[in-house]
Amino acid sequence: MFRPFTAVLRPLALASLVANVALIVTGAAVRLTDSGLGCPTWPKCTDGSYTTTSAMGVHGVIEFGNRMLTFVLVALAIACFLGALGRPRRRSLVRLSIAVGLGIPMQGVIGGITVLTHLNPWVVGLHFLLSIALITVAYAFWRRIDEGDAAPVLLVPAPLRALGVLTTLASLAVVAVGVVVTGSGPHSGDRGAKRNGLDPAAISQVHADLVFLLIGLSVALWFALRAVPAPAAAVRAAGVLVIVELSQGLIGFVQYFTHLPVILVAAHMLGAGLVWWATLGALWSLRERPVVAESTPAGQTPAPAPSKDPVPAA
Structure with missing residues (x-):
């Protein structure tokens, strides 16, 4: 079934x-x-x-x-x-x-x-x-x-894994502070809705500082992965993350200096989801979970573990 x-x-x-x-x-x-x-x-x-x-x-x-x-x-x-x-x-x-x-x-x-x-x-x-x-x-x-269900195996040196985790945390901080920025701005969802009372300029500056930190970490991750024997997929994922971040940053700056036009705010909110998607992709590419080969009775030759899970009959 x-x-x-x-x-x-x-x-x-x-x-x-x-x-x-x-x-x-x-x-x-x-x-x-x-x-x-x-x-x-x-x-x-x-x-x-x-x-x-x-x-x-x-x-x-x-x-x-x-x-x-x-x-x-x-x-x-x-x-x-x-x-x-x-x-x-x-x-x-x-x-x-x-x-x-x-x-x-x-x-x-x-x-x-x-x-x-x-x-x-x-x-x-x-x-x-x-x-x-x-x-x-x-x-x-x-x-x-x-993937398989074996324990994760690092594909890069441990310091680069740590850099990937730090980049992920910075990305999450950017998203979280971006939410606070939105709560201080004019787009409340209803003309009578209250705002959070924070200074939009000040909290936007904090958000921008975190964005610069995130881009710096992401660029460092990309260069570091290129400098070591890292899988091509990991280098590509880090490169995609940098491109998505730069695009999102450009939208963010333009929307701020053009007084938050609706279409750019919508694009920026979509961009937040895509930045997080790209962040997960970069982090995920630094490790893998091998497929666990099934145990076989004594005297029999074990079948090789498939690279992907087979689709069973119902």
Whole structure:
């Protein structure tokens, strides 16, 4: 019964990852069109309806549409779970698929709290950070499909692994402080929503300083990987990270000096998700998990371990 899902598990996992990044974009649309209270209550859209009504106008449609993406995420999570069940001896995949599935309703609950608290900027920020956490787990699930379950093996010297971890922490700090910057700016999701009270210029400077640190660390990682016998995939992943960061930084500076036009803010929020995706890719490329060969009875020759998990029959 699991074969149809198992056969396309990797595309399903990628679709789940992309959908979680897309959730950032739809959330940006809600915020940037002042539709944060388009559905003024939760879990219903209005006191008398679970769906948007004509009286809610376009803001209700936008907010309700963002809520409907949750069902797409749930459907993908269920499909990934069923596909993972079809992989023999891959409990790690099942656990990761469950983690993704549980994170989605949690995200919906926090989204509801943002509405019930009239878009409190700190709760809205938590809503975004949970998306980052979901992207992390969805990415891990996607990458683990083609890996084994042996202990991770470093592909680079330990100091470069440490540099990769430091770069990841800097990337997470950039994203987190970016959330605080957003909470101090004008795009609150509703004209009556409060801001966090921090000075936008001051917190933006902190954010910019962290961006410079992140780019410096990423460039150092790329050069260091080129200087040692590192796998080509690791060098390429670090290079992609630098390119994505520079693109995101350019958008960030232009949006700041052009007074935060909506289209650039939306692009910057999408860029935050892509920077984190690229960060995970760079970190992941520094190690591998070999496939564990199955034990065989005495007197028999063990079969070579496949490079990828076979797709079993149902």
